[in-house]
Amino acid sequence: xxxxxxxxxxxxxxxxxxxxxxxRVAVLLPLPLTGPYDYLVPPELAEETPVEAGxxxxxxxxxxxxxxxxxxxxLDDSPAEAKEVPLEKLRPILEVFPxxxxxxxxxxxxAWVADYTLAAPGAxxxxxxxxxxxxxxPRPVTLYRRDEAVSAEGLRLTPARKRVLAELEDGxxxxxxxxxxxxxxxxxxxxxxxxxxxxxxxxxxxxPAFAAPDPARPGPALSGQQAEAADALRRTVKEGAFCxxxxxGVTGSGKTEVYFEAIAEALAAGRQALVLLPEIALSAQxxxxxxxxxxxxxxxxxxxxxxxxxxxxxxAIAQSNAPVVVGARSALFLPYPDLGLLVIDEEHESAxxxxxxxxxxxxxxxxxxxxxxxxxxxxVSATPSLESxxxxxxxxxxxxxxxxxxxxxVLPEVTLVDLREDKPAKLEGLGPGWxxxxxxxxxxxTLAAGEQxxxxxxxxxxxxxxxxRACGHRLQCPNCTAWxxxxxxxxxxxxHHCGHASRLPPACPDCGAEGSLTACGxxxxxxxxxxxxxxxxxxxxxxxxxxxxxxxxxxELVRAVQDxxxxxxxxxxxxxxxxxxxxxxLVGVVDADLGLYGGDLRAAERTYQLLHQVAGxxxxxxxxxxxxxxxxxxxxxxxxxxxxxxxxxxxxxxAAARRDAGLPPFGRLAALVLSxxxxxxxxxxxxALARAAPRGESGSEGVTILGPAPAPLAVLRGRHRRRFLxxxxxxxxxxxxxxxWLGQVKLPNAVRLQVDIDPYSFL
Ligand code: ADP
Ligand code: ZN
Numbered sequence: 001x002x003x004x005x006x007x008x009x010x011x012x013x014x015x016x017x018x019x020x021x022x023x024r025v026a027v028l029l030p031l032p033l034t035g036p037y038d039y040l041v042p043p044e045l046a047e048e049t050p051v052e053a054g055x056x057x058x059x060x061x062x063x064x065x066x067x068x069x070x071x072x073x074x075l076d077d078s079p080a081e082a083k084e085v086p087l088e089k090l091r092p093i094l095e096v097f098p099x100x101x102x103x104x105x106x107x108x109x110x111a112w113v114a115d116y117t118l119a120a121p122g123a124x125x126x127x128x129x130x131x132x133x134x135x136x137x138p139r140p141v142t143l144y145r146r147d148e149a150v151s152a153e154g155l156r157l158t159p160a161r162k163r164v165l166a167e168l169e170d171g172x173x174x175x176x177x178x179x180x181x182x183x184x185x186x187x188x189x190x191x192x193x194x195x196x197x198x199x200x201x202x203x204x205x206x207x208p209a210f211a212a213p214d215p216a217r218p219g220p221a222l223s224g225q226q227a228e229a230a231d232a233l234r235r236t237v238k239e240g241a242f243c244x245x246x247x248x249g250v251t252g253s254g255k256t257e258v259y260f261e262a263i264a265e266a267l268a269a270g271r272q273a274l275v276l277l278p279e280i281a282l283s284a285q286x287x288x289x290x291x292x293x294x295x296x297x298x299x300x301x302x303x304x305x306x307x308x309x310x311x312x313x314x315x316a317i318a319q320s321n322a323p324v325v326v327g328a329r330s331a332l333f334l335p336y337p338d339l340g341l342l343v344i345d346e347e348h349e350s351a352x353x354x355x356x357x358x359x360x361x362x363x364x365x366x367x368x369x370x371x372x373x374x375x376x377x378x379x380v381s382a383t384p385s386l387e388s389x390x391x392x393x394x395x396x397x398x399x400x401x402x403x404x405x406x407x408x409x410v411l412p413e414v415t416l417v418d419l420r421e422d423k424p425a426k427l428e429g430l431g432p433g434w435x436x437x438x439x440x441x442x443x444x445x446t447l448a449a450g451e452q453x454x455x456x457x458x459x460x461x462x463x464x465x466x467x468x469r470a471c472g473h474r475l476q477c478p479n480c481t482a483w484x485x486x487x488x489x490x491x492x493x494x495x496h497h498c499g500h501a502s503r504l505p506p507a508c509p510d511c512g513a514e515g516s517l518t519a520c521g522x523x524x525x526x527x528x529x530x531x532x533x534x535x536x537x538x539x540x541x542x543x544x545x546x547x548x549x550x551x552x553x554x555x556e557l558v559r560a561v562q563d564x565x566x567x568x569x570x571x572x573x574x575x576x577x578x579x580x581x582x583x584x585x586l587v588g589v590v591d592a593d594l595g596l597y598g599g600d601l602r603a604a605e606r607t608y609q610l611l612h613q614v615a616g617x618x619x620x621x622x623x624x625x626x627x628x629x630x631x632x633x634x635x636x637x638x639x640x641x642x643x644x645x646x647x648x649x650x651x652x653x654x655a656a657a658r659r660d661a662g663l664p665p666f667g668r669l670a671a672l673v674l675s676x677x678x679x680x681x682x683x684x685x686x687x688a689l690a691r692a693a694p695r696g697e698s699g700s701e702g703v704t705i706l707g708p709a710p711a712p713l714a715v716l717r718g719r720h721r722r723r724f725l726x727x728x729x730x731x732x733x734x735x736x737x738x739x740x741w742l743g744q745v746k747l748p749n750a751v752r753l754q755v756d757i758d759p760y761s762f763l
Contacts, residue, residue, distance in 0.1 A: 023040070023041040023043075023046065023051075024038050024039070024040060024041075024087060024090060025038070025039060025041055025051060025070050025071075025093070026038055026039075026070070026071045026072070027039050027057060027059055027068040027069065027070055027071060027093070028068055028069050028071040028110075028121055028122060028125050029059070029061065029066050029068040029122050029125070030066070030067070030068065030122050030123075030125045030126035030128075030129050031066070031120075031122040031123075031126070032120040032122055032123045033120060033122050034120065034121075035075050035121065036068075036071040036075075036121075037059075037061070038084070038085055038090055039057075039059050039090055039091060039092065039093050040087070040090040040091065040092045040093065041092070041093055042092045042093065045092070045093060045095075045096065048096070049096040049098075050096075051070060051093065051096060052070065052101055053070055053071070053072035053101070053104070053107065054069060054070060054072075054101030054102040054103060054104065054106070054107055055069070055070040055096050055097075055101045056068070056069055056096070056097040056099055056101065056102065056129070056135055057069070057070060057093045057094070057095065057096050057097065058093070058094045058095040058097065059091070059093050059094060060091050060092075060094065065094065067097065067129055067132055067135055068125075069101075069102055069107070069125060069128075069129070070101075071107070072107065073107050073108055073110070073111040074111065075111055075114065075115070075121050076114075076115045076735075076739070097135040097136070098135075098137050099134075099135055099315070099318050099319070099335075100318055100319065100335070100337055102128065102335055103335075103336075103337060105339075105369075105372050105373045106128065106335060106336070108372050109333075109365075109368065109369050109372050109373075110124045110125055110128060110333075112368055112372065113358070113360060113365055113368070114358075115735065116360075116368075116735060116757060117358055117359055117360050117755075117757055118735060118738060118739065118742075118755045118757065119357075119358040119359070119360075123357065123358050124333070124358055127330055127333040127358065128333045128334070128335060130310065130314065130330065130333070130334075131307070131310040131311050131313075131314040131315075133307070133311050134310070134311040134312075134314035134315040134318070137205060138205055138206060138207065138208065138312075138315070139205075140203040140204055140205050141175055141203070141204055141205075141206060142175065142176065142201060142202075142203055143173035143174060143175055143201070143202050143203075143204050144168070144173060144174060144175070144176065144179055144190060144194060144199045144200070144201060144202075145168060145172070145173035145174075145199065145200050145202060146165065146168040146169070146198070146199060146200070147197065147198060147199060147200035150197045150198050152165060152198055155196075155198075158189075160183070160185040160186075160189045161185075161189060161192070161193055163183040163184065163185060164179060164180075164183040164185060164189060164190055164193055164199075165193070165198065166183075167179060167182045167183045168199070173202055173204070176190055176191070207315065207316075207319060207321065208311075208312035208313070208315050208316040208321065209316055209319075209321035209322075210296070210297075210298070210299045210316055210321060210322045210323065210324075211295075211296040211297075212267075212296070212323055213263075213267055213290075213294030213295060213296050213298065213323055213324055214294055214295045214296075215263075215264035215265070215267040215268045215294070216264075216268075217293065217294060217295050219257060219260060219261065219264075219293050220257055222254070222257065222258070222261075223254070223404075223406065225253075225401075225402055225403070225404065226253075226254050226257065226258050226402065226406070228400075229247065229249075229258045229400040229401075229402060230257075230258045230261035230262070231261075232245070232400055233245065233247075233258065233259065233261060233262035233265070233376075233378060233400070234261055234262060234264075234265040236262070236376045237262050237265040237266050237269070237340065237341055237376055238265060238269070239376075240269070240271075240340065240374070240375060240376075241374055241375075241376070242370055242371045242373075242374045242375060242376065242377075243376045243377075243398065244367055244370065244376070244377045244378075244379065244391070244396065244397040244398070245376065245377070245378045245379070245397065245398045245399070245400055246347075246379045246380075246381075246384055246388050246389075246391075246392050246397050246398070246399045246400070247259060247378055247379065247380045247381075247400050247402070248381065248382075248384050248392075248399050248400065248401050248402070249382060249400075249401060249402025249403070250382050250402065250403060250404070250405060250411065250616070251382045251405070251612075251613065251616030252405040252406055252409060252580075252616065253382075253402035253403070253404060253405055253406060254402060254406045255345075255380050255382075255402060256286065256289060256345070256380075257289075257293075257406075258400075258402065259275075259343050259345075259378055259380060260289075260290070260293050260294075262341055262343065262376075262378060263275070263294075263324060263341065263343070264293075264294075265341075266340040266341040267294075267323055267324070269340060270338075271338050271339065271340025271341065272317075272320070272322070272323055272324070272325065272336050272337070272338055272339045272340060272341075273323070273324045273325070273339075273340060273341040273342075273343070274324075274325045274326075274327070274331060274332070274334075274336065274339060274341070274342050274343070275298075275324070275325070275326045275327075275343040275344075275345060276326075276327060276328070276329060276331060276332065276342070276343070276344045276345065276352070276362055276363075276366060277326060277327070277328065277345050277346065278328075278345075278346050278349035278351035278352060278577070279328075279351060279574070279577050283326075283577075284551065284554070284555040284558060285558065285579060285580060286326075287300075287326075290324075290326070294324070298322075298323075298324040298325060298326045299313050299316060299317065299322035299324065299325045299326070300313070300325075300326055300327065301313055301325055301326070301327030301328065301330065301331040301334065302327055302328040302330075302331075303328065303330070304550070304551065313325075314334065314335070317334050317335060317336060318334075318335040318337065319337075320337050320338065328351075329351075329352050329354055329360075329362030330354075332362055332365055332366055332369060339369075339373055339375060340375055341375060341376055341377075341378070342366050342369060342370050342375065342376070342377040342378070343377075343378045343380065344362070344363050344366050344377065344378070344379050344380065345380045345381075346380065346381055346577070347363050347379035347380060347381045347384060347385060347388060348381045348383055348384055348385040348388070348609050350602075350606065350760050353760040353761075355756075355760075355761055356754075359754070359755070359756045359757070359759075361758055361760070363379065363385075363388075364387075364758070367379075379397070382612065382613065382616060383608065383609040383612045383613065383647070385605070386602075386605055386651060386654060386655060386658070386665060387664065387665045389651060389655075390655065390665045390666075391665075409619065409622070409624075410619070410624050411625075411645055412587070412615055412616075412618040412619050412624065412625030412626055412627045413624065413625070413626050413627070414615060414627045414629065414642050414643045414645065415438070415626065415627065415628050415629070415643070416629050416631055416634040416639055416642075416643050417436045417438045417439060417628050417629065417630045417631070418631070418632075418634045419436060419630050419631060419632045420632055422436040422437050422438055423436070424436050424437075425437070427530060427533055427534075428533075430529060430530065430533060433530050434457075434522045434526070434527060434530060434590055434591075435455075435527075435530060435531075435534070435588070435590070435630075436628075436630055438628060439588045439628045439630060440534060442586055442588070442626060442628055443455075443531075443534075443535065443568070443586065443588065444535070446585055446586040446626075447535060447537075447538055447567055447568070449585075451583050451584070451585040451586070451623065452561065452564070452566065452567060452568070452569065452581060452583045452584040452585065452586075453538075453567065453568045453569070453584070453585075453586045453587075453588065454568075454569045454570075454571065454575060454581075454584055454586070454587045454588070454614075454617055454618070455527060455531070455568065455569070455570045455571075455587075455588045455590060456571060456572075456575060456576070456587060456588065456589045456590065456614045457522060457523070457524050457527050457570070457571075457572065457589075457590040457591060457594075458572050458573050458591075458594055458595065458610070459521075459522065459523045459524060459572065459591075459594070460485065460487070460496065460523060460524060460544050460545065460546055460572055461485040461486055461487040461488075461494065461523040461524070461525060461546070462485075462486040462487060462488040462489075462519060462523045462525040462526045463485070463486045463519030463520055463521055463522065463523050463526055464483060464485055464520070464521045464522075464523060465483045465485075465519075465520040465521055466483075466484065466486055466493065466504070466517050466518065466519055466520065467517070467518050467520050468508035468510060468511060468513060468516045468517055468518075469513075469516045469517075469518050470508060470511050470513035470516040471508060471510055471511035471513065471516075473508055473509070473510035473511065475493060475509075475517070477495035477497065477498060477500050478500065479495065479498045479500055479715065479716070479717050479718045480495055480497045480498050480500070480713060480715055480716050480717065481712070481713050481714045481715045481716070482495055482496070482497050482713065484500075484502070485523065486504065486519055486523070487525070487546065488525050488526075489525055489546075489547070490546070491503065491504075492504075497713065497716055497717070498716065498717045498718075504517065505517070522590065522591070524542065524544055524570050524571070524572060527570055527590060528540060528542060528570055531568060531570065535568065538567040538568040539565065539566050539567045539568070540566065540567070540568050540569075540570065541557055541560060541561060541566035541568070541569045541570070542569075542570050542571070543557055543569060543570070543571035543572070543574055543575045544571060544572045544574065545572070545574060548574075554574075558579055561579075561581050561584070562581060562582075564583055569581075569584070573610060575614070575617065576610055576613040576614045576617070577613070579617065581617065583623075584617055584618060584619070584625070585618060585619050585623045585624070585625045585626065586618060586625065586626050586627075586628070587614055587615055587617055587618040587625065587626070587627045587628070588627075588628045588630070589611060589614060589615075589627070589628065589629045589630060590630055591630060592607075592611060592629040592630055592631040592639065592642075593607075593631050593632055593633055593636075594607075595607040595610060596633075596636065596638065598712075598762075599712065599762055600761075600762050601658070601663050601664070601762070602760065604637065604638050604654060605651075605654055607638050608638045608641060608642065608647075608650060611629065611638070611642055612642060612647075614627075615627040615629075615642065627642075629642060629643070637650055637653055637654075638650065662727060662729070663727075664758065666730065667727060667728060667729055667730055668727070668728045668729070668730060668732060668734050668758070669725065669726065669727055669728075669757075669758060669759055670725075670726040670728075670734055670738060670755065670756065670757050670758075670759070671723060671724070671725055671726075671755075671756040671759035671762070672689075672707075672723065672724040672725075672726070672738075672742075672753060672754070672755055672756075673711060673721055673722070673723050673753070673754045673756070674686050674689070674708070674721070674722045674723075674751055674752070674753050675716070675719040675720060675721045675722075675751070675752050675754070676719060676720060676748075676750045676751040676752065677718060677719055677720070677750060678720070678750065679720040681748060681750060681751060682720045682721070682722055682751055683708075683722065685745070685747060685748065685751050686707075686708035686722040686724075687708070688745050689708070689724065689741075689742075689745050690705075690707070690708055690724075692741060692744040692745050693705050693741060694737055694740065694741050699732070699733055699736065699737050700737055701729075701732075702728065702729040702732065703726065703727065703728045703729075703732060703734075703737065704726070704727040704728075705724060705725075705726050705727075706724065706725040706726075706727070707722070707723050707724035707725055708722040708723065708724055709722065709723055710722060710723075711723045711763060712762065712763050713763040719752075725759075726738070734757070735757070738755065742755070
């Protein structure tokens, strides 16, 4: 028998069985360990339920008991020194949970993600087993139904009792609470009937299940272009092979309606569909449309679910009782028995990148999942990422185009306002203003016409900086390299990185001068003040993560705007997402240059995407919209592209620049961040890593290692941070190189190393 280590279970399970008595299997646990541990399968257990690769099992570990998965996939991270534990020392599997085993595709996907992201396989498994209680069967519920064997004849019943019996006449069995409520009686009345023998009490296990969406329900009549795209997607789903399609269409062109047809096709084939959205909590309009098309709501997966909802949803998915799942990025790791289609809406969104724990990009991993599962993936956007556009150009992805807005609505007219010439005027009693003359006038015209205005400023709070006029001191977070942001509505200064909050001090904490602290720069709250002064009659709405307490508050504000209870909406980037406001005809971008700087390789691309998306909010119905971009740099390629409504020349130039610099998608990047409470210790580890850096060895050709350098956020939550950036050619086996390198340096407990393959954040 080949040599086999405790942490490498690469053999088919039947080869590792050791006689009739006891069988050895490897079990991967949802912990940041290096690989699976071996356990024993007691024969009596195996008789009840087969223990096979993918089985979810309960095993002992030290004093604890944990859920793990019987493992058969090679993992790259197995240390060579692991010894095989002798059979007689192995501990037994305690139970096989009554859920379907993780499919081979799901297991290969976990292994792939761990390998690619350099995360511990157990950390990836943890995302798949994200609701441990879902593994247990649901508790039985007690239901009441009419016992037909017992006649009510001759009994003198109270009106309350009669009502209960009437409710059960032709209805199904119901819980005590449901029945009492339906009959409008107290629960004691129902219990009394049960005691009298007229009702039968049954215990029932109800597996959670989502109602099946109906693919045959008619959708809207599609336009010629829409129908063509929908047909192409339907064919792809029918073929059921791996294929990535970029659905590239302008805002309002009906991309959602088109990919609904792909979902319908997957449903008709009896397979599951998963739709990933960047901001699931804010997608009330999306859900409404799904229900209109398919008759029922889909299963939802996001971080705001209660633990009961998580449990029910996880279980329903695992048992094929959730035909369509709509979720945030983590939904990718759920245990789909038979996924047939993956849709990634707003594929360019950086919200798909998970930055902590296992750092992965859900769009990229979704494509991998589709490839392993041999199913189609559809990436959807009005402003696709450079990565996806490049993949189309290389022939790796297919593109479907929807160049026109539905119903003949035209794209808005974009005007650049040069802030160097049209300087916003000061306001009586308020200080500096932020709205140029041109924009003020456009607002006045729009309001006078009874239409709606959106002012976009991607800055939460009142002012991004508070400065002492006497000594120049800036109020900074005690835990981070960041300014404190004044939130006047909440009466606080806040750090947007660590959440630190304090009151605005009455005097400068540095020089003691009183009344000298001054707000610098605009935030949305300050903009609201200016708008109130200029347009006191306009009814304002504010859409920011601070002012909306949750999905319901967001949905309520969306409704109020749709019902024209709001004339002027002020918002941060959350207004950019998918809302459809037919009477909104003017969008003013207060500071279009805001995202352009800061050492991020995607700064221009992102600014273009965000502003294009915001601009797309204007004039979606019969009125043509207008967009005013206030900028100090109207000649910047991003502004020029937005004004001309031409994406391709901008992306060509951007792609050329990245190709020259060897940056993604033409080269590969990995970021390493070391952090710890003691700056000297972090620096020491950084130097040790620098000394061990691969130079000249095979596999490191063309690789450049930048750093260590203090991160732009040099201190975050009290931890000092040092960064390395690794630049490699596209064909480089970057992960192998990183593993060899990082394996050479032992980290002290207090120092953490975060590896970020394909980084999107450069802070
Ligand atoms: P996108 O996702 O491309 O921005 P949507 O799918 O959200 O576009 O469509 C924009 C609006 O137009 C939505 O209100 C949608 O219901 C409507 N719409 C799109 N196509 C049609 C159609 N063929 N018939 C009726 N309404 C449509
Ligand atoms: Zn802070």
